[in-house]
Amino acid sequence: QVHLVESGGGLVQAGGSLRLSCVASGRSFGRNTMGWFRQAPGKERELVATISWNADTTDYGDSVKGRFAISRDNAKNTVDLQMNSLKPEDTAVYYCAASGLTYYYDTNALHYLGQGTQVTVSS
Numbered sequence: 001q002v003h004l005v006e007s008g009g010g011l012v013q014a015g016g017s018l019r020l021s022c023v024a025s026g027r028s029f030g031r032n033t034m035g036w037f038r039q040a041p042g043k044e045r046e047l048v049a050t051i052s053w054n055a056d057t058t059d060y061g062d063s064v065k066g067r068f069a070i071s072r073d074n075a076k077n078t079v080d081l082q083m084n085s086l087k088p089e090d091t092a093v094y095y096c097a098a099s100g101l102t103y104y105y106d107t108n109a110l111h112y113l114g115q116g117t118q119v120t121v122s123s
Contacts, residue, residue, distance in 0.1 A: 002112055004096045006046075009117030012086055014099040017087070019083045020081040022096030022114060026052035030074035035110050036081045038092035038119075049081060049095070059107060063089070086121045093118050 008020040035050035049070040097110035
């Protein structure tokens with residue numbers, strides 16, 4: 001059974017930083033696109049960042065460009081999200097995600113999701 005487990009969430013002041021980590025188990029995602037979503041109360045789920053299997057390609061939502069950075073370690077089956085210059089509007093539950101498609105970079109195919117970790121940014 002596939003599990004994606006996030007960690008690193010918490011409470012931080014505006015302008016601060018957090019680093020989220022996600023470890024996958026049950027199968028390897030070393031040849032699959034991975035990414036992060038977030039969802040704030042009363043809002044739709046938003047794609048935050050994605051990374052191709054070999055890390056050659058990354059994409060970011062407009063609201064986080066220049067502040068967040070996604071990275072991965074295929075040997076450890078992990079994907080991280082470094083979040084800098086956090087704003088109150090970044091407050092949300094952040095979900096790790098992975099694609100079941102091998103090698104193919106498709107940001108719409110991130111069907112595996114973790115349980116989420118809460119990030120709260122105070123003003």
